[in-house]
Amino acid sequence: MSVEETGYPPFPAGETLLARTPDRARPDQGGAAEPLLEVTDLRVQFRRGGRRVNAVNGLSYRLPAGRMLAIIGESGSGKSVSVRALMGLLPETATITGSARFDGSELVGLPEPEMRGRRGADIAMVFQDPTRSLNPTMKIGLQITEAVRAHADMDRNAARDRAIELLQLVKLPVPERRLVEYPHQLSGGMRQRVMIAIALAAEPRLLIADEATTALDVTTQAQIMELLLELQERLGMAVLMISHDLGLAATYAEDVIVMYAGRAVEYAPAGTLFEHVRMPYTQALLGAIPRLDREPHAPMPSTPGQAPDLTALPAGCPFAPRCTSADEQCADEPPFAEHEPGHWWACWHPVRDGA
Amino acid sequence: MTTTAPPDPRESRVLSRVLGSPSVRLIGKRVLMAVPIILGVSILTFWVLSLIPGNAAQQVLGPDATAAQVRALEQELGLDQPAVTRYLDWLGGAVQGDLGNSLISGQPVSGELGSRLAVTGELVGLAFVISIGLAVPVALLAAYKPNRLVDRISMVVSITGLSVANYVLALLLVLVFAVQMTVFPAIGFVPLSEGVGANLHSLALPAAAIAFPLFCFYTRFLRGDLVDQMQGEDYIVTARAKGIGPWRVLLRHAFRNSSFGLITVVGLNLGTLIGSTVIIEQIFALPGIGQLLLQAINTRDFIVVQACVVVFAIIAVLANLVADLLYAVLDPRIRYGSR
Incomplete structure (x- = not known):
């Protein structure tokens, strides 16, 4: 597989894409080991002024320990909501049903005090905008030690040492000085490193990166992704990466889930997914990526129509109204099933190779 | 590039660091801005007073005085001069610290002002402490679980408090606590020198009458701001995701950031707070500046009115300066200057 074949934009880390993907795309996990995270038929519904918004509609996936899974989809596809549901970070207007088992224990319906004990300790999260995600009036040091001391009985000095260690881990130069600085004194990339240090404070086994590089410029983006990758391998963490960026997912993740209208529509190891696209929606997403080999000034291909109204989802395939291959069969919901080994999709008319 | 070297580089560096510090620059700027404000207030007061029919000479001599007697006293007091001359006369004294003598009693205004300032200051301070001291914990409790019992109760109380004018409340308080229950005096003031307990006892009702509407307002404001922070700010999600x-x-994350809004509101409200003492001191017969101001207006004693108004203006300017400096203390982005 090469950049040309898959049609990814020349990416700053383009060589890494070539170098890493075949190596990292290990065969399917096979379900031999107990997965670290097993999400089954997860549903999230919001009450909004008497209406019900179905943000996540029966999402299922498995994430083995130490692996990196990317969930991709456009805005409103439910990717962020689905991971916030795992950590109990959704507002009270959300109703969560289904199951999410972390290391064998159920997260859905966990009472808040117990959920709080797991946040940061088992599952930690890095957010999209490091400028808004750090408290502007609090020193970096305190924001890190607070996370350290939330789960460990440590005095101030020990927590401070640990904070320095964490800042070294995320490769922030002069960590001692950073501790007494405020977020506004740091650059965007440095802030995101601080956010990662906070997330790593209690040595979580699962790190969720929710669009963690979206607000950063491309160079910084590549650096942060490389850092996450290195930390994943060094600390043996599983990483769940949320992104709308297919190129990013292809470069770094081992497995990819494509979400549409709150459900998974395609799921496969990264290499397989991009070489043998099956779901027309994934293909449409791939087609929408700007490419250098296209004729200059050619109109950007785009998918007609809009993402469906989550308050009134149509019966059948949610993508059907925008899909060029849709027919009357699509009025029945296609099952999300493993049609090829390790490759799942939900479509009656999958795309054929080379199409 | 050639520059003229300063005589002592070390000294000038220290000086420029002090003068260049944002807080010092802020104070300097505000003090300079206060000058036109206070000047404007005094001119406006003078002008409005000159529009009111009647003057101090008529007030002193009473309705039976002849026109000649009045004219004689006007000449003595300088009231026959045009308003501009009188104003400049007053201003000339005021900038040298002499606020003039009362037209009625002939006593220096500054002496009278001092003792009355203590009464009003105590009343305002007490109302301020009560309103903030109660609003912060109540707002925190309400915001801890929005739309639950504590929040609902505080909402009902606040709306009630905001709908009642403080003088109506003052009369109600007198009716209940002074007339029916007789636990607090209806009128009068016991100075601090006669014991803290007796002093606070005499100020309890007036302070409560001023503090309650403010408490309601601050509670509503802070509660709303806290809930907005808790539901809308990303760093709150980060904090929660840490498992704290x-x-x-x-307290640590939302309240710190909500305090900026509260400080602004409190600073802006201080004018209202001082203004409300005028009526409240009248109702409770407290010998404060508000009472003095009202008496002086009735007797057209413009020298005293001028002094009271200028004092109020200075306090309002100072209060806003303190609010601005507090931001600098609480918000590192301001303290270090925005970069």
Whole structure:
């Protein structure tokens, strides 16, 4: 597989894409080991002024320990909501049903005090905008030690040492000085490193990166992704990466889930997914990526129509109204099933190779 | 590039660091801005007073005085001069610290002002402490669980408090606590020198009458701001994702950031707070500046009115300066200057 074949934009880390993907795309996990995270038929519904918004509609996936899974989809596809549901970070207007088992224990319906004990300790999260995600009036040091001391009985000095260690881990130069600085004194990339240090404070086994590089410029983006990758391998963490960026997912993740209208529509190891696209929606997403080999000034291909109204989802395939291959069969919901080994999709008319 | 070297580089560096510090620059700027404000207020007061029919000479001599007697006293007091001359006369004294003598009693205004300032200051301070001291914990409790019992109760109380004018409340308080229950005096003031307990006892009702509407307003404001922070700010999500307790999230993260809004509101409200003493001191017969101001207006004693108004203006300017400096203390982005 090469950049040309898959049609990814020349990416700053383009060589890494070539170098890493075949190596990292290990065969399917096979379900031999107990997965670290097993999400089954997860549903999230919001009450909004008497209406019900179905943000996540029966999402299922498995994430083995130490692996990196990317969930991709456009805005409103439910990717962020689905991971916030795992950590109990959704507002009270959300109703969560289904199951999410972390290391064998159920997260859905966990009472808040117990959920709080797991946040940061088992599952930690890095957010999209490091400028808004750090408290502007609090020193970096305190924001890190607070996370350290939330789960460990440590005095101030020990927590401070640990904070320095964490800042070294995320490769922030002069960590001692950073501790007494405020977020506004740091650059965007440095802030995101601080956010990662906070997330790593209690040595979580699962790190969720929710669009963690979206607000950063491309160079910084590549650096942060490389850092996450290195930390994943060094600390043996599983990483769940949320992104709308297919190129990013292809470069770094081992497995990819494509979400549409709150459900998974395609799921496969990264290499397989991009070489043998099956779901027309994934293909449409791939087609929408700007490419250098296209004729200059050619109109950007785009998918007609809009993402469906989550308050009134149509019966059948949610993508059907925008899909060029849709027919009357699509009025029945296609099952999300493993049609090829390790490759799942939900479509009656999958795309054929080379199409 | 050639520059003329300063005589002592070390000294000038220290000086420029002090003068260049944002807080010092802020104070300097505000003090300079206060000058036109206070000047404007005094001119406006003078002008409005000159529009009111009647003058101090008529007030002193009473309705039976002849026109000649009045004219004689006007000449003595300088009231026959045009308003501009009188104003400049007053201003000339005021900038040298002499606020003039009362037209009625002939006593220096500054002496009278001092003792009355103490009474009003105590009343305002007490109302301020009560309103903030109660509003902060109530707002925190309400925001801890929005739309639950504590929040609902505080909402009902606040709306009630905001709908009642403080003089109506003052009369109600007198009716209940002074007339029916007789636990607090209806009128009068016991100075601090006669004991703290007796002093606070005499100020309890007036302070409560001023503090209650403010308490309601601050509670509503802070509660709303806290809930907005808790539901809308990303760093709150980060804090929660760390697994720290809900009270810590509220106090450490939301409250710190909500305090900026509260400080602004409190600073802006201080004018209202001081203004409300005029009526409240009248109702409770407290010998404060508000009472003095009202008496002086009735007797057209413009020298005293001028002094009271200028004092109020200075306090309002100072209060806003303190609010601005507090931001600098609490918000590192201001303290270090925005970059």
